[in-house]
Amino acid sequence: MGKKWLPQWDTKWMLILTAVASLVVFVVLPMLYLVYKSFIINGTLDIHHYQTVYSKVVNWNALSNTLKISLYSTILAVVISFPLAWLIGRTDLPWKGFFRTLFVATYMIPPYVGAIAWIQLLNPRVGYVNKFLVENLHLAEAPFNIYSMTGMVWCLTLFYAPFAFITISRAMEKMDPTLEEASRVSGASPLRTLWNVTIPLMYPSILAGGILVFIGVASAFGTPSIVGMPANIEVLTTRIVTYIYMGDTKGIQEATALAVSLMLAANGLLYLSMFGLGKKEYVTIGGKSTRPNLVELGKWKWPAFSIVMGYGAISVFLPIGSVLVTSLIKSMSRPVTWDNLTLATWKAALENTQYTEPLMNSFILAIAAATIATIIGIFIAYLLMKTKAKGRKIPDALATLGGATPGIVIALALIITFSGNFGLNLYSTMTILVVGYIVKYLTMSVRTISASLSQVHPSLEEAALNSGASWLQSLRDIMWPLIRPSVVAGWFLVFMPSFYELTMSIILYGSQTKTIGVLLYELQTYADPQDASVLAVIILLIVLVGNLALRKVSRGQIGI
Amino acid sequence: MADVKITSVTKKFGDVFAVNNFNALIKDGEFVSILGPSGCGKTTMLRMIAGFERATEGEIAIGDQIVSKSDAGIFVPPEKRHIGMVFQSYAVWPHMNVFDNVAYPLKIQKVPADKLKERTEQALDLVHLAEYAARFPNQLSGGQQQRVALARALVAEPGLLLLDEPLSNLDAKLRESMRFEIKELQKKLGITVVYVTHDQAEAMAMSDRIIVMHKGVIQQVDEPIRVYEHPANPIVADFIGLVNFLEGEAAAGQIQFKALGCGIPANVSFEGPARVAVRPEHIRISKTDGYLRGKLVNKFYLGDSTDCRVLVGDTELRVIDRGAAFAEYSDGEDVFLSFGHVMAFPK
Numbered sequence A: 001m002g003k004k005w006l007p008q009w010d011t012k013w014m015l016i017l018t019a020v021a022s023l024v025v026f027v028v029l030p031m032l033y034l035v036y037k038s039f040i041i042n043g044t045l046d047i048h049h050y051q052t053v054y055s056k057v058v059n060w061n062a063l064s065n066t067l068k069i070s071l072y073s074t075i076l077a078v079v080i081s082f083p084l085a086w087l088i089g090r091t092d093l094p095w096k097g098f099f100r101t102l103f104v105a106t107y108m109i110p111p112y113v114g115a116i117a118w119i120q121l122l123n124p125r126v127g128y129v130n131k132f133l134v135e136n137l138h139l140a141e142a143p144f145n146i147y148s149m150t151g152m153v154w155c156l157t158l159f160y161a162p163f164a165f166i167t168i169s170r171a172m173e174k175m176d177p178t179l180e181e182a183s184r185v186s187g188a189s190p191l192r193t194l195w196n197v198t199i200p201l202m203y204p205s206i207l208a209g210g211i212l213v214f215i216g217v218a219s220a221f222g223t224p225s226i227v228g229m230p231a232n233i234e235v236l237t238t239r240i241v242t243y244i245y246m247g248d249t250k251g252i253q254e255a256t257a258l259a260v261s262l263m264l265a266a267n268g269l270l271y272l273s274m275f276g277l278g279k280k281e282y283v284t285i286g287g288k289s290t291r292p293n294l295v296e297l298g299k300w301k302w303p304a305f306s307i308v309m310g311y312g313a314i315s316v317f318l319p320i321g322s323v324l325v326t327s328l329i330k331s332m333s334r335p336v337t338w339d340n341l342t343l344a345t346w347k348a349a350l351e352n353t354q355y356t357e358p359l360m361n362s363f364i365l366a367i368a369a370a371t372i373a374t375i376i377g378i379f380i381a382y383l384l385m386k387t388k389a390k391g392r393k394i395p396d397a398l399a400t401l402g403g404a405t406p407g408i409v410i411a412l413a414l415i416i417t418f419s420g421n422f423g424l425n426l427y428s429t430m431t432i433l434v435v436g437y438i439v440k441y442l443t444m445s446v447r448t449i450s451a452s453l454s455q456v457h458p459s460l461e462e463a464a465l466n467s468g469a470s471w472l473q474s475l476r477d478i479m480w481p482l483i484r485p486s487v488v489a490g491w492f493l494v495f496m497p498s499f500y501e502l503t504m505s506i507i508l509y510g511s512q513t514k515t516i517g518v519l520l521y522e523l524q525t526y527a528d529p530q531d532a533s534v535l536a537v538i539i540l541l542i543v544l545v546g547n548l549a550l551r552k553v554s555r556g557q558i559g560i
Numbered sequence B: 001m002a003d004v005k006i007t008s009v010t011k012k013f014g015d016v017f018a019v020n021n022f023n024a025l026i027k028d029g030e031f032v033s034i035l036g037p038s039g040c041g042k043t044t045m046l047r048m049i050a051g052f053e054r055a056t057e058g059e060i061a062i063g064d065q066i067v068s069k070s071d072a073g074i075f076v077p078p079e080k081r082h083i084g085m086v087f088q089s090y091a092v093w094p095h096m097n098v099f100d101n102v103a104y105p106l107k108i109q110k111v112p113a114d115k116l117k118e119r120t121e122q123a124l125d126l127v128h129l130a131e132y133a134a135r136f137p138n139q140l141s142g143g144q145q146q147r148v149a150l151a152r153a154l155v156a157e158p159g160l161l162l163l164d165e166p167l168s169n170l171d172a173k174l175r176e177s178m179r180f181e182i183k184e185l186q187k188k189l190g191i192t193v194v195y196v197t198h199d200q201a202e203a204m205a206m207s208d209r210i211i212v213m214h215k216g217v218i219q220q221v222d223e224p225i226r227v228y229e230h231p232a233n234p235i236v237a238d239f240i241g242l243v244n245f246l247e248g249e250a251a252a253g254q255i256q257f258k259a260l261g262c263g264i265p266a267n268v269s270f271e272g273p274a275r276v277a278v279r280p281e282h283i284r285i286s287k288t289d290g291y292l293r294g295k296l297v298n299k300f301y302l303g304d305s306t307d308c309r310v311l312v313g314d315t316e317l318r319v320i321d322r323g324a325a326f327a328e329y330s331d332g333e334d335v336f337l338s339f340g341h342v343m344a345f346p347k
Ligand SMILES: Nc1ncnc2c1ncn2[C@@H]1O[C@H](COP(=O)(O)OP(=O)(O)O)[C@@H](O)[C@H]1O
Pocket: A291, B013, B017, B018, B036, B037, B038, B039, B040, B041, B042, B043, B044, B045
């Protein structure tokens, strides 16, 4: 009996171990090496790099800008998201389903595409909104200037707010509505109840959502670079890229010191949010709870609807409309009319191999990253949910760590680690890009797959093994059909962000491996807004198609 | 304090009548249960009294205040109805300690600090939680949390207390002791109580009167003993306690059972076809006398009683014997039955 079992379990553990080993090589090793390189000079502990970096005013300014921008965006995002989540989740606001989909979907729009759109709308010379206001209100000069701290906070808030919205909405859906009703019968008005019960109960999720926004904004490169650089506003990520582009040892060393600072800040915050708040999460007793009793907005119904609709129009439709129109316009200096529209820009762009090659690259890279991440993800999720092995949570934690680490840090760590130092030279290859995407987005597939694995009762697998199936056979015949939708969903959740990734790509790409994100960034910085818009629309289309596919495979369960 | 007057109240969800033409007058200081199977509209009715649902039609008055009258557009929100309510899921706020939970209604009323402390402590005393004031809900058992909810519902001295299956999340033993505790409290405070439950024993033990509901419609409003012994219709008879149903014919102080080939004297007020309900414990089993002859099919020992199945003709009757039937009879034995109390309904 025992003999018969042994080889089967061996296959299982070999596969799991391979998945874990790849994580160790590509996540743990580079991160540790990055930290090591930043502190060790000629074999001894030395904080010289940090001293050099932080003795320069530019870097201090970058640090303080990063903190300021992240803080403002976080506060704004929470202030916007909480009422939105409340209105959509708890009241009789019309069109709730539509709004929920809309604000959740914004999560998938790459923020730098948003930044490009807002530059088209609000740049001081030719921004659509500025021009419109100047002409119609007879202003002496443009009322808005996107190239400013305010402009950066504006763009970042709009496109990172969905992080907070999703977190807060989920918690609000899980909350027992009778907790609010108990307050009402105690004599408290709806507003008082919101203040005394709803907000305090939501506090952990508000904080968690806020931290996600903070980390996201602090790690962002595209938007701060596109919007901030023209105004000479630098943040940590842009400084790091500048140092890396200097290309010499000294540049890399200082980039390393800055990157480690950023990594510690981001991961420290994540640690706080996971362990500091984990204990405070309020578990409420499940009873056969009543259906949520929706707050009747009464005379506020239509004003609230208009505000939410207005926000949707400004945060989603206006920017999308802007890139779409820009990609179709004949002459930027003439007004937007039907006969000023053309498909010529599209045609030229799609025939230009300088554009189609990066597009193909991104497709190949994203497919490779998604496929490999899915395979590794299955094993890590299986290890986490379906075994009792000691340390089974570690690979999952590593995947989470990768996801929470700023892309720029991952990219830098990969470069210094795999430029021949450990017998592996991946510099300027497709491989290093794929590795970067996997490190960053693996957690998406692990999370999606483990969620569905947790629903598969262990007896199903045991029954298969008892019937004489090998582990792989049981995986194929029993597990796979049950978890397939979430595996496919997880694949899309890695594919989409990999496809339009910018922050890591800008550091890791080589002349033969340019990606669509990098190309778009270049077009934007070299002031070719029309071609940039074509690419931006292509990215938005991919996101849209990906989302529809995601909804279909997961039957609306994992709709983004 | 507060009586409750519910007049022709109807609640529709879409096309579904959750509550259909509900009429009731609950007197000041009375303990009334709304009893019925799951999904019959009890919670919906209670939530209309509380103000969490708007009645589609009808009028609700608490004390001398009309709180809801659909055709006049009157609707008083829950916070202005001055009632206490206890929820099935306790709904104790996890972010406040026991004292703050209970003091909350007083805080909303802006009761001065010293008064607030005094009254909160009184309420905590009432539910025997005085020494738990500083604890947080996650440090309390389910029963204790339910007491916190009760104290919070009572602290502002409302005239009316609403409870929605408050004991259903507790284990059996605790449930029974809480029944008496709630009843004692109600007597002591003289408060009007509307108590929703699907557990007939609970309703029987606690209520002055029971409102039996079925599919949104009131079937009977009566004292527990009347509901049990004189159910208004077969639905109530069937829902409350156990019954054997028989088809019969009522005529001149008699009911004839064709299937059993016999008749019994009965005090019925109608003539013609009848549906007759007999409770198992109202059937006497005997070796020697009775007007029905049958065969004992099988028997189950229940400790305080024996549950027997007796075949009379081709009708199987369930009989519960409080005596020593289990030891005295053997399966397959011929036995005699006689009915004590029967309940007859015209068909
Ligand atoms: N908010 C609602 N929307 C639609 N149907 C509801 C709603 N609340 C209750 N119902 C329906 O009304 C009926 C009565 O429900 P309820 O009052 O909760 O029953 P009970 O408390 O007696 O179990 C059920 O059929 C239920 O499905």
